[in-house]
Amino acid sequence: MIKLTGVVLDVLKPHQPGALEFANSIAQCREGLVVNLVVVEMDEKTHSLSIEITGPDIPLDNIESVINDMGGSVHSLDEVQVVNDNSD
Amino acid sequence: MIKLTGVVLDVLKPHQPGALEFANSIAQCREGLVVNLVVVEMDEKTHSLSIEITGPDIPLDNIESVINDMGGSVHSLDEVQVVNDNSD
Amino acid sequence: MIKLTGVVLDVLKPHQPGALEFANSIAQCREGLVVNLVVVEMDEKTHSLSIEITGPDIPLDNIESVINDMGGSVHSLDEVQVVNDNSD
Amino acid sequence: MIKLTGVVLDVLKPHQPGALEFANSIAQCREGLVVNLVVVEMDEKTHSLSIEITGPDIPLDNIESVINDMGGSVHSLDEVQVVNDNSD
Amino acid sequence: MIKLTGVVLDVLKPHQPGALEFANSIAQCREGLVVNLVVVEMDEKTHSLSIEITGPDIPLDNIESVINDMGGSVHSLDEVQVVNDNSD
């Protein structure tokens, strides 16, 4: 079965919600996720974020919905790691 | 349960209290915290600090209050790591 | 027996399909593959990708067909690792 | 209990006492200390030192007195690490 | 007994055969070889390769013949590692 095990997203978000709430909401999408959010640039109205997410099976569609619901937008998918793992 | 396991804060503080007292007060917020404080720049009236805090479950609101109570201000949250961990 | 255990491909792809679908399709070629796709450059009509694939025995012909079927083209093979392993 | 486990001091000292005696005197402040002293710059009358001290519980006040007693002065505290550790 | 355990070759090859076939042919020279081929530069008629070969006992003469048979030429031997190992 193919599983997404790593992804780096380039995301634009408004000042609110803050970085912590943003990361929390993403992590809530599935147990086992680790979310590392770095603020790359702060402009007057927006923050540019690089968000690295790792986990055994990342629900990317769900995560993108959550980001959009918070007023953010995924500007690009900079890196993905997928694994074809038959162990389970 | 979502837990904050790492955070990098960009903080401005007056010369007093000193860096050690500042770091101590942050560490007192919860058992298990490790606080690494680096003085990035020293101006006439203020010190710019980069404070990295790690721990199994970081009480960020509490830490921000403590920083404000000492006359400091969190200029930005440069990095956060959250984990969705169901082990306990 | 000679086995291909690592390869770095320089690939050009149209905007669609996206990076995740692209990586998934490659990983489906054989169990045990790990596909790491990095978007190196985004132009108006195309994305330049660096795709690193590792696995115990990489089916490169199959992977190139899959890339072509998705409208991509392998611009060059930047690195290959082959092993002469008689253990099985 | 909060413990200071790491500190980097920026110190100015006269040519005498030498670097080794300086480091020895600091290490004598408490068992378990490791003192790493680097001479950063040598001017006509003074040496600039970067002194990294690690240990399970660093007595910083004591160390600063010892530095002053040898004619040195702590120019700044460049880094501190404190741990909130309840294990003992 | 002296054994060649590592070598880095600077090789020029025509466009055909491709990098994978080139690496495969080298690896076939002896069991236990690991061949890592990097394309350093692509010109109109030739590719410059850096080929790192490791193994318990590398048959370099044999490898050079194979490279020549494919129309390539070893431009230089950039690094060699030999071991005087009496264990067998």
Added chain:
Amino acid sequence: MIKLTGVVLDVLKPHQPGALEFANSIAQCREGLVVNLVVVEMDEKTHSLSIEITGPDIPLDNIESVINDMGGSVHSLDEVQVVNDNSD
């Protein structure tokens, strides 16, 4: 007990004795010493050396005498590591 466990010396020596004899004489000062000598610069009459010595308890006075006896001079002590270790 305070022990010197590491030291980096900046040393000037005449061309003779050579680097190997120089390092050997230093290592002979005490069992357990490891001496790593790098020739940093070669001038007409002198060689500049960076000598890193590690060991469980480095006899620095003894080492400096040995260096002087060979016609060298310790230009500076660039780094020292001392440990307050009560284990024996």
Added chain:
Amino acid sequence: MIKLTGVVLDVLKPHQPGALEFANSIAQCREGLVVNLVVVEMDEKTHSLSIEITGPDIPLDNIESVINDMGGSVHSLDEVQVVNDNSD
């Protein structure tokens, strides 16, 4: 007993013998030697080599004779590591 456990030689050699034969001849000086030879520069008549040799007890005089016998010359001894080891 003092043992030479590492040495980096800066060597000039004619084009013949080649790098592999050069390294082999050095390794033959004693069992346990590992010889890593890097060609640093190629001029019309000579090659500049950096040769790193490691082993439990390196016979440097012997190695220098072998280098001279092959028409090479040790330009300098860039690094030596000696150990005062009483274990045997």
